[in-house]
Amino acid sequence: MxxxxxxxxxxxxxxxxxxxxxxxxxxxxxxxxxxxxxxELIMLVGxxxxxxxxxxxxxxxxxxxxxxTVEVFGQRLDGLGQEELTAFRRKNLGFVFQSFNLxxxxxxxxxxxxxxxxQGRPYDEARARSLSIIDKVGLKGREDGRPNAxxxxxxxxxxxxxxxxxxxPLLICDEPTSALDKDTGAHIMQxxxxxxxxxxxxxxxxxxxxxxxxxxxxxxxMEDGRISRVVDDPKLLDTTHL
Amino acid sequence: MYRLALNMxxxxxxxxxxxxxxxxFSALLMAxxxxxxxxxxxxxxxxxxxxxxxxxxxxxxxxxxxxxxxLRDTDLGRVRSVDGVAWAAxxxxxxxxxxxxxxxxxxxxxxxxxxxxxxxxxxxxxxGRIEDHRLPDxxxxxxxxxxxxxxxxVGPDGKPRSTxxxxxxxxxxxxxxxxxxxxxxxxxxxxxGPFVYTTYDRAKGYTLGARRTLSFMLVEPQxxxxxxxxxxxxxxxxxxxxxxxxxxxxxxxxRSLARNTFWWFWTNTGIPFSFGTAVLLGLFxxxxxxxxxxxSFVLENLKYFAAIKAMGAGMGVIARMLFVxxxxxxxxxxxLGAGMAQAIGRAMIEKGMPPFVMFPQILWATFAxxxxxxxxxxxxxxxxVSRVDAASVxxx
Numbered sequence: 159m160x161x162x163x164x165x166x167x168x169x170x171x172x173x174x175x176x177x178x179x180x181x182x183x184x185x186x187x188x189x190x191x192x193x194x195x196x197x198e199l200i201m202l203v204g205x206x207x208x209x210x211x212x213x214x215x216x217x218x219x220x221x222x223x224x225x226x227t228v229e230v231f232g233q234r235l236d237g238l239g240q241e242e243l244t245a246f247r248r249k250n251l252g253f254v255f256q257s258f259n260l261x262x263x264x265x266x267x268x269x270x271x272x273x274x275x276x277q278g279r280p281y282d283e284a285r286a287r288s289l290s291i292i293d294k295v296g297l298k299g300r301e302d303g304r305p306n307a308x309x310x311x312x313x314x315x316x317x318x319x320x321x322x323x324x325x326x327p328l329l330i331c332d333e334p335t336s337a338l339d340k341d342t343g344a345h346i347m348q349x350x351x352x353x354x355x356x357x358x359x360x361x362x363x364x365x366x367x368x369x370x371x372x373x374x375x376x377x378x379x380m381e382d383g384r385i386s387r388v389v390d391d392p393k394l395l396d397t398t399h400l
Numbered sequence: 401m402y403r404l405a406l407n408m409x410x411x412x413x414x415x416x417x418x419x420x421x422x423x424x425f426s427a428l429l430m431a432x433x434x435x436x437x438x439x440x441x442x443x444x445x446x447x448x449x450x451x452x453x454x455x456x457x458x459x460x461x462x463x464x465x466x467x468x469x470x471l472r473d474t475d476l477g478r479v480r481s482v483d484g485v486a487w488a489a490x491x492x493x494x495x496x497x498x499x500x501x502x503x504x505x506x507x508x509x510x511x512x513x514x515x516x517x518x519x520x521x522x523x524x525x526x527x528g529r530i531e532d533h534r535l536p537d538x539x540x541x542x543x544x545x546x547x548x549x550x551x552x553x554v555g556p557d558g559k560p561r562s563t564x565x566x567x568x569x570x571x572x573x574x575x576x577x578x579x580x581x582x583x584x585x586x587x588x589x590x591x592x593g594p595f596v597y598t599t600y601d602r603a604k605g606y607t608l609g610a611r612r613t614l615s616f617m618l619v620e621p622q623x624x625x626x627x628x629x630x631x632x633x634x635x636x637x638x639x640x641x642x643x644x645x646x647x648x649x650x651x652x653x654x655r656s657l658a659r660n661t662f663w664w665f666w667t668n669t670g671i672p673f674s675f676g677t678a679v680l681l682g683l684f685x686x687x688x689x690x691x692x693x694x695x696s697f698v699l700e701n702l703k704y705f706a707a708i709k710a711m712g713a714g715m716g717v718i719a720r721m722l723f724v725x726x727x728x729x730x731x732x733x734x735x736l737g738a739g740m741a742q743a744i745g746r747a748m749i750e751k752g753m754p755p756f757v758m759f760p761q762i763l764w765a766t767f768a769x770x771x772x773x774x775x776x777x778x779x780x781x782x783x784x785v786s787r788v789d790a791a792s793v794x795x796x
Contacts, residue, residue: 248712
């Protein structure tokens with residue numbers, strides 16, 4: 159295996175994804191190709207409806223494409239059944255959602271513990287590890303409070319803690335700053351960058367927010383269901399249509 | 401995850417309260433109505449409880465204890481001659497009108513017992529002595545009857561008040577004087593009227609010389625002969641019907657007169673239908689309220705369940721979380737409902753009506769039904785969550 163092949167974290171090739179009935183078909187992805195490397199933070203950008211979220215879902219194994227192959231850390235996802243995909247996500251993926259998705263009836267620490275408990279870790283171990291990461295995201299002392307008592311930025315910090323507590327190799331972030339103001343969004347992205355930076359971890363961020371492009375190692379631009387180009391420098395992108 | 405599932409449930413107090421209200425109300429309705437039903441049904445065979453004898457003999461056409469078909473007095477001799485009979489005593493039961501001193505009439509259950517042996521006499525007298533029963537024109541009245549037949553007067557507050565009859569008071573049965581020499585404690589009857597005990601011969605007088613007055617025969621088997629065995633012999637030798645007197649509802653033998661009485665009322669009256677409807681109503685109300693509330697709880701948490709699915713929880717884990725939540729609510733709801741039913745039952749027993757018999761089996765059945773409601777609620781939630789696409793978490 160070449161060095162380049164070894165460094166690939168995510169590879170999607172010729173992916174097709176359609177929704178709706180044959181008479182009324184919506185093309186979400188059309189022969190889409192995408193690659194993300196280990197140790198990098200890559201952003202998926204593009205106008206609304208270009209297929210960013212669909213591609214993210216395919217990479218995350220929550221959607222199975224109608225055509226093409228998807229490989230994540232050497233594991234082909236396109237041939238896996240639902241149970242295998244679920245097990246794959248449990249072990250390999252961390253999620254940061256646009257609307258945080260923190261369970262309001264649970265405390266901050268209980269929310270963070272969820273991925274570990276899903277993995278079947280003992281409650282006390284899950285609690286100890288969660289406390290440690292809550293400390294790292296700067297919310298020490300708030301662990302027993304409810305998420306709705308926190309600001310939007312603090313809630314997203316909890317979501318980041320939850321996404322990283324089980325140390326997944328792939329971190330998926332869906333519009334992580336869209337519900338936050340400029341400064342808070344920048345702090346959150348800095349946190350994602352600081353905490354997730356690891357030679358073995360890949361971070362894929364879907365965003366519309368051009369203010370955070372500077373945190374990316376590479377940016378993949380999407381258009382009409384496929385990657386139109388990949389750039390290293392955000393200044394090379396035309397952001398007027400994003 | 402189960403601990404978190406419970407925290408999710410207890411964290412939404414408004415929904416939890418609604419859920420528990422539905423389940424508790426349902427459990428209360430089912431347990432309370434079933435207990436009143438069995439209480440009322442236990443009154444149907446009250447004579448079997450109040451009049452103690454191991455074997456009862458009746459006309460072959462008798463179906464239940466309140467429906468006596470008179471026998472000939474000579475039948476008593478035939479029964480006494482059956483091998484295995486230690487003794488046999490006559491028993492008269494009938495409904496007659498009694499006239500009170502204030503001119504009021506009351507329907508009473510007249511019980512005539514053997515004057516020599518007092519077989520069938522009430523076991524507990526709260527006033528008077530059983531021996532005085534041998535004096536002329538004397539009767540023993542039960543406590544409940546004494547208060548029903550009491551003298552109407554005016555209390556210190558100016559309101560009408562009934563003073564219960566006591567030893568020494570008199571009334572008339574078919575214009576013949578009846579003097580109270582004892583007040584006894586017996587179980588109340590389905591008919592609700594007073595029990596008036598007298599001797600068998602005096603009962604003949606009170607019924608104005610009816611041609612046949614022998615309603616039942618009370619029989620004791622000899623040592624070593626079981627009641628069921630003796631029943632078989634009596635039926636074979638005399639052609640009469642013989643019954644055992646077991647009254648424990650869960651332990652009825654084939655020949656139990658109490659069992660026959662219970663089922664007679666079950667099939668010939670609307671009581672089971674009426675109470676059965678109330679119990680079913682409790683079940684449906686429980687399913688409707690808790691099912692709907694649990695469903696709305698699941699709907700409210702749907703996006704979080706979708707997120708948990710996306711994070712790698714299989715449907716098995718989520719289904720178990722929902723079962724834990726539903727069954728925990730069911731357990732608490734059952735506890736509250738059964739506790740309230742018990743409290744209401746105690747208050748009822750203290751006031752003397754209506755009857756309330758809460759068998760452990762009623763509690764178990766109610767518990768099973770409440771768990772059934774919880775199960776249905778959980779299944780509704782599981783179906784909803786199973787249809788949620790994990791990818792939906794990326795759609796904002």
